[in-house]
Amino acid sequence: MTQTATFDVIVLGLGPGGEELAGQLATAGWSVLGVDPALVGGECPYFGCIPSKMILRGAEVLAEARRVDALAGHAEVAPDFTPVADRIRDEATDDWDDRVAVERLEGKGATFVRGAGRLSGRDEQGRFVVAAGERTFTGRRVVVATGTAPAIPPIDGLAELRASSDGTDALVWTNREVVKARTAPSSLVVLGGGAIGCELAQGFARFGSRVTVVEAAPRILGPEEPEASVTIAEVFAREGIEVRQGVGVRRVSAGGDGVELTLADGSTVTGAKLLVSAGRRPNLAELGLDTIGLDTVGLDGSARSLEVDEHLQVQHDGAPVADVYALGDITGRGAFTHVAVWQARVLLAHLLGQPSQFGGYHGLAWVTFTDPEVGRVGLSEQQARERGLNVRVGSEPMPANSRGWIHGPGNDGFVKLVADADRGVLVGATVVAPNGGEILGLLTVAVHAEVPVHTLATMHYAFPTMHRAVLDAVRALG
Incomplete structure (x- = not known):
């Protein structure tokens, strides 16, 4: 491998938080290396917050139009997903091209490398060694901001069916495929009744898809107040969305309209597509955290999150790890864009010696x-x-x-x-x-x-x- 220059800080992962921190530190005159194998900006602008809300905005307009007869006269509604698909490609994602984001980051003075960064311990000067592709880099500090990816639960047949095809033609979607759809599927089974699952279930139902939500927990939107779950379930029933709560899935296979799910109670549900929205998994397992003394063994064989203090410094066995910081989803403080960006600003102030921007998490x-x-x-x-x-x-x-x-x-x-x-x-x-x-x-x-x-x-x-x-x-x- 080719050795390159030492940086003041290496940021692993350029989602909303990592991009914010890398750009601001570079603007402040620091030498910054940002490493990411995927799109600069991360999940939110390309597969999460922005494109999904474009789907929901279109669905909202359709719902309001259907209320005209009760409030203001008469309207006939004919859903068409094409304007939404075009907006996602043209306005939100540049057809999933991050050239503008890369140029914005480099324009601030940061260096960008597209690749999967992996820690390889420290050199004799105590600097972190990071490998990315065929090159290695050293940095005085490292920030881990690698985020999460869609989790695929260990259900019989699910992984095999997902691997049998890819893209929007696949039978099994995650949030990354669903936002690339050109048309609303004739029917959709949503595995998981959390925030993402419920949002997209309602969005596609309003565009004409027959939608079934399957949630193993006793209720959808489990982390919320029970009254919120009841309200949304009642709205879904009124809009023709079937909600199966408190029942798990035994097996997933091709069949029926496209995908067939056999539930724990012996019943089956089918849909043209299956949207898996069953949580997220941390992108930590392949980072080489063990080479800098961090325990990476969790319940699933990898760390679930990195513990951080109010300065976002990583903690291990109750003590800070020198010059190692983390932010975003992998800190376990909430998988939200606004948390990652807020943490980036907290860490920025700490690194630059400015007054603390930490306000706690009690008001999250x-x-x-x-x-x-x-x-x-x-x-x-x-x-x-x-x-x-x-x-x-x-x-x-x-x-x-x-x-x-x-x-x-x-x-x-x-x-x-x-x-x-x-x-x-x-x-x-x-x-x-x-x-x-x-x-x-x-x-x-x-x-x-x-x-x-x-x-x-x-x-x-x-x-x-x-x-x-x-x-x-x-x-x-x-």
């Missing part, structure tokens, strides 16, 4: 972009009780809110607040509502900044707005 917020949206910040009611807090709960149905009532069809949802009565502050909140993620902003500030409940009760809330349901939920705290 996220949104599932179903219709209605499910927005969440902080603790659920169950989590708060498990921590031994003196919990008070207040809730307000969205149809009871004046703007929600005016909205009419599509106004499903609620605002639920979880308060620590001893401290008089909110520790969590959930909003299920049209554009619920936007309403969540108010509650994210409240949880993060520990705004007293009394202050929330004495604020002015514009009328008539959906966010005014927060006031009614505050009053219901008692």
